[in-house]
Amino acid sequence: MRGQGVSGLVQQFGKFGAGRLAAMLMVTAVLLGFFGYVIFRFSQPDMGVLYTDLSLQDASQVVKELETRNIKYQTRGDGQTILIPRNDIPRVRMEMASKGLPSGGGVGYEIFDKGDAFSSTSFVQNINHLRALEGELTRTIRALGRVQNARVHLVMPERKLFERDREPPRASIVLKLRGELDAGQIRAIRHLVASAVEGLKPERVSIVDEGGRLLADGAQGEGGAAGAGSDERQTGMERRLKSQVEEIVASVVGNGRARVQVNAQLEMNRVESRSETFDPESRVARSTSSRTETAVTSEPREQGVTVGNELPGAQGQGGQGGSPRDTSNKNEEITNFEISRTTRTEVLEGGRLRRLSVAVLVDGIYARTAAGETNYQPRPQEELDRIGALVRTAIGFDRERGDQVEVVNLRFADAPQAVELKEQGLMQQLLTFTKEDVLRAIELGVILLLTLIVLLTVVRPLLRQVFAADAPAKGGGDQSSGGGGMQTLPPGSDPQQMLSGPLGPNESPSERMLALAQIKGHIKAQSVEKIGTMVQQNPGDSVAVIRTWVHDQPANA
Numbered sequence: 001m002r003g004q005g006v007s008g009l010v011q012q013f014g015k016f017g018a019g020r021l022a023a024m025l026m027v028t029a030v031l032l033g034f035f036g037y038v039i040f041r042f043s044q045p046d047m048g049v050l051y052t053d054l055s056l057q058d059a060s061q062v063v064k065e066l067e068t069r070n071i072k073y074q075t076r077g078d079g080q081t082i083l084i085p086r087n088d089i090p091r092v093r094m095e096m097a098s099k100g101l102p103s104g105g106g107v108g109y110e111i112f113d114k115g116d117a118f119s120s121t122s123f124v125q126n127i128n129h130l131r132a133l134e135g136e137l138t139r140t141i142r143a144l145g146r147v148q149n150a151r152v153h154l155v156m157p158e159r160k161l162f163e164r165d166r167e168p169p170r171a172s173i174v175l176k177l178r179g180e181l182d183a184g185q186i187r188a189i190r191h192l193v194a195s196a197v198e199g200l201k202p203e204r205v206s207i208v209d210e211g212g213r214l215l216a217d218g219a220q221g222e223g224g225a226a227g228a229g230s231d232e233r234q235t236g237m238e239r240r241l242k243s244q245v246e247e248i249v250a251s252v253v254g255n256g257r258a259r260v261q262v263n264a265q266l267e268m269n270r271v272e273s274r275s276e277t278f279d280p281e282s283r284v285a286r287s288t289s290s291r292t293e294t295a296v297t298s299e300p301r302e303q304g305v306t307v308g309n310e311l312p313g314a315q316g317q318g319g320q321g322g323s324p325r326d327t328s329n330k331n332e333e334i335t336n337f338e339i340s341r342t343t344r345t346e347v348l349e350g351g352r353l354r355r356l357s358v359a360v361l362v363d364g365i366y367a368r369t370a371a372g373e374t375n376y377q378p379r380p381q382e383e384l385d386r387i388g389a390l391v392r393t394a395i396g397f398d399r400e401r402g403d404q405v406e407v408v409n410l411r412f413a414d415a416p417q418a419v420e421l422k423e424q425g426l427m428q429q430l431l432t433f434t435k436e437d438v439l440r441a442i443e444l445g446v447i448l449l450l451t452l453i454v455l456l457t458v459v460r461p462l463l464r465q466v467f468a469a470d471a472p473a474k475g476g477g478d479q480s481s482g483g484g485g486m487q488t489l490p491p492g493s494d495p496q497q498m499l500s501g502p503l504g505p506n507e508s509p510s511e512r513m514l515a516l517a518q519i520k521g522h523i524k525a526q527s528v529e530k531i532g533t534m535v536q537q538n539p540g541d542s543v544a545v546i547r548t549w550v551h552d553q554p555a556n557a
Contacts, residue, residue, distance in 0.1 A: 031454065034450070034451075034454060035451075046085065046086045046087075047074055047083040047084065047085060047086065048083060048084065048085070048086035048089050049081060049082075049083055049089075050062070050073075050082045050083060050084045050089055050092060050093065051081070051082050051102060052077075052080065052081045052082075053080055053081070053148055053149065054079070054080050054081070054082065054102055055080075055102075055149070056079065058101065058102035059075070059079045059080060059082065061101055061102070062082055062096065062101055062102060063075070063082065065095075065096065065099070065101065066082075066084065066092075069092075069095075071084055071085075071088060071092065072084065072085060130154060130156060133154060133196070133197070134152045134153065134154055136196075137152045137154075137192075137193055137196060138150050138151060138152050140192065140196075141173070141175070141189060141192070141193075144185075144189075145178075146177055146178050146179045146180075146181060146185070147175055147176070147177060147178070148176045148177060148178050149175075149176040150173060150174065150175050150176070151173070151174040152171065152172075152173050152193070153171065153172045153173075154169065154170075154171050154197060155169060155170040155171070155172075156169050156197075157169065168199055168200070168201065168204060169197055169198075169199050169200045169204065170200070170204045170205075170206075170218060171193050171194075171197065171200060171204065171205045171206070171218070172205075172206045172207075172208070172218070173189065173193065173205065173206070173207045173208070174208050174209075174210070175189075175207060175208070175209050175210065175215070176209070176210045177209055177210065181215065183232040183235065183236060184236065186207060186215050186216050187202070187216075187232075189205075189207060189216075190202040190205040190207065190216055193205050203218065204218045205218045206218035206219065230266065230268045230350065230351070233266065233351050234264055234266050237264045237266070237353070238262045238263065238264050241262045241264065241356075241358070241394075241395055242260050242261070242262045244394050244395070245260045245262070245358060245360065245391055245394055245395065246258060246260045248390055248391070248394055249360060249362065249387060249390070249391070252383075252387060252390075253362050253363060253379075253387075254363075257362065257363040257412070258360065258361065258362045258363070259360075259361040260358070260359070260360050260361075261358070261359045262356070262357070262358050262359075262395075263356070263357040263358075264353060264355075264356055264357075265353075265354045265355040265356070266350075266351050266352065266353060266354060267350065267351070267352040267353075267354045268350040268351060269350060270347070270348065270349055270350045271346075271347070271348040272345070272346070272347045272348070273345070273346045273347075273348075274343070274344065274345045274346075275343070275344045275346075276341060276342065276343045276344075277341065277342040277344075278339050278340065278341050279339065279340040279341075279342075280339060282339070282340035283337045283338070283339060283340075284337065284338045284340070285335055285336070285337055285338075286336045286337060286338040287335070287336045288333070288334070288335045288336070289333070289334045289335075290331070290332070290333045290334075291330075291331070291332040291333070291334075292329070292330065292331045292332075293329070293330035293331075293332075294327070294328070294329050294330075295327070295328040295329075295330075296326065296327045296328075297326045297327075297328075353401075354401070355401060355402045355403065356395060356397075356398075356401070356403040356404075357403070357404045357405075358391060358395055358403075358404070358405045358406070359406050359408075360387065360388075360391055360405070360406065360407045360408070361408055361409075361410060362379065362384070362387065362407065362408070362409050362410075363409075363410075363411065363412045364376050364377055364378045364379055364409060364410075364411055365377045365378075365379060376411055378409055378411075379409045384407050384408075384409055385407075387407050388405055388407040391405050391407065392405050
């Protein structure tokens, strides 16, 4: 029976023809590929981002470590993004961090962990120290929020012997940004690098972004740097004052219902003045000196000049003395006084606030009527005066300096929109999906929809056609075995007698002839079935009978 089913299936496929068979094989291959893809897709683990925006050097090292640990991975974005199974991300990140990966595209102080320091020359040690310092600064700058990647170059002039004037070091930084850096962040990067390098000043640090824009010029001197920073200082002051005024005004009129503009004029000239003041009424004796002189003189008598008088020890002749002596006394006293003197040196640096102007525009009051309409009402002048007093106090208003503050009430073009904040319940919190959950659900829905379409449009018609082709064969077998609603004749009955018998009340001759033909065919089918059963039960006797028929055929002919 199994052999008959297989032969019938082969005959049925033979009836389809070459074109239909090729189409069926193609559909079968497509189905196998589709279901293989579905099974492969669902058998793959959920992948998550391990690292992103990696340099090629870091990416190669990370991939090498993943292959060593037999961890499945995927690369995207020219190898800058690496994905691994989501469940392994925390463990792999900790293991990579223990090995210093990713290193940030540069070499840090770990360069001194390798190699022999005794065999290295001083030149190699200096180069390694410079590389390590550049690498550490690169890693630190990359840790900032808006910095995607960084590259630091340091110029450290060699210090020579007997050199009195030494050239200061310089630095240049190239940044790849995720957004825009304000003046404060640029200044912070310059001071960060200058503080890490000995002798480096912030004014000697140049910063360039990936687009070639000069964010900070390090080729200017201190004076040029001060001039270049005047606009940054003015902009920073205006932004700070604007934020303070908007915060205090918004607390009164509401968020988004006030507009503030601040104009600060700064005095950028550097003024240095010196003054000396003398006080004549304030005297102090600094030094005093006294001198006393006493002089005694006598006039001798006239006498002749002789040789004896000129000899040493000669005395006047005759023992006669001189005239009476003259005595004089002289006293001198000098006192030096110091006059009180005051010396004052005053230096006024650039960036002083010379004048401040603030303009505040506030919206009016909106009231909702019973009909649901919104009516606009201007704010009272008393409220505007109070807002102006708050603004003057917040900015440090100085009338002598010429400061101005204007508070004006005008209707805004856009009316405020009422926003109702509803607290989420437990079910809403549970039904809140993340972006990854939504994408996963969409992917599963698309796959299920494609599977359903393939089953309804391809598999179902194919199975229906195969079963429809097998139905006639099964019907013929049922007739031969007595099924299909056919009744067997009772033993000893004659079909001719049934045909010549009287007709029934609702029976016609043609119906009786058709029934008789069916009965004869059923009898023949039963006879063939019995013969087949006998042949299967006695194959040896059947072969002998057939041989006898074959040998007797020529004689009978």
